[in-house]
Amino acid sequence: MAWLEYLLPLIFLFPLAAMGVIVLVLRYLQDGSVHSPFNAQPLHEPGQALRNQLYHAFSRLFLNGALGPIVTLAPLVYGMGRMLFASRQSWLEWALYGSLSTLLVLFYCFLLIRDFQHIQRIKLGFACAIAVGQELQRLVRPDAHPYFVFHDVPGANGIIDHVVITPHGVFVVETRARTRPLTLNEREINLVTVEPGRLRFPGWSEHTPLVKTLQAARWLAAELEQRCHQPVPVMGVLA
Numbered sequence: 049m050a051w052l053e054y055l056l057p058l059i060f061l062f063p064l065a066a067m068g069v070i071v072l073v074l075r076y077l078q079d080g081s082v083h084s085p086f087n088a089q090p091l092h093e094p095g096q097a098l099r100n101q102l103y104h105a106f107s108r109l110f111l112n113g114a115l116g117p118i119v120t121l122a123p124l125v126y127g128m129g130r131m132l133f134a135s136r137q138s139w140l141e142w143a144l145y146g147s148l149s150t151l152l153v154l155f156y157c158f159l160l161i162r163d164f165q166h167i168q169r170i171k172l173g174f175a176c177a178i179a180v181g182q183e184l185q186r187l188v189r190p191d192a193h194p195y196f197v198f199h200d201v202p203g204a205n206g207i208i209d210h211v212v213i214t215p216h217g218v219f220v221v222e223t224r225a226r227t228r229p230l231t232l233n234e235r236e237i238n239l240v241t242v243e244p245g246r247l248r249f250p251g252w253s254e255h256t257p258l259v260k261t262l263q264a265a266r267w268l269a270a271e272l273e274q275r276c277h278q279p280v281p282v283m284g285v286l287a
Contacts, residue, residue, distance in 0.1 A: 095209075177223045209221060220285065222285070229251055237250045257286055
């Protein structure tokens with residue numbers, strides 16, 4: 049019954065499997081969403097969509113950081129079990145277990161680096177959305193300015209960051225954040241050139257933010273005209 053030599057070492061993997069189950073349960077017991085106590089609907093604060101993305105990114109970082117050591121140890125633990133039950137030791141087999149563990153370590157290191165960089169990008173955009181939301185919130189303070197500000201409005205092509213309703217029209221405000229490039233003297237370059245249909249930064253250019261802002265403004269204008277039965281001017285603003 050040579051197959052028992054390969055089956056019995058699986059017993060040593062049960063503690064690792066139990067730890068993995070505990071990690072998964074702890075992950076899914078967490079709930080980062082906040083609901084209203086009045087109607088149980090999700091609350092939408094400035095940057096709520098990015099807040100949700102940040103929560104999911106941290107959850108992935110937690111899973112990869114907690115499950116990584118468990119998964120990478122599994123081949124070595126199984127190999128040690130094989131040492132106890134195998135009648136002969138094979139260096140080739142041990143080399144296979146070691147190589148597999150090494151590849152798993154490299155793979156999870158890549159995942160952790162990717163998650164960290166993704167979190168940094170989301171945090172930058174989230175900070176930008178919060179800052180713009182705070183500035184827009186000042187518009188509704190004075191009684192002489194009957195403005196209304198809505199955050200994270202669902203649109204046709206995604207979430208609209210901010211919608212400002214004023215007596216002069218409706219404004220769609222989209223926020224984008226980019227890291228400032230550095231010169232050779234490590235000085236930040238705060239320069240953005242607005243061209244027709246394009247934003248030109250030092251070293252690269254983008255047109256997607258302008259296109260999405262224009263699309264959101266057109267969609268909201270059509271939606272308001274359909275509901276109000278009259279044209280409503282909507283202006284797109286990229287902050």
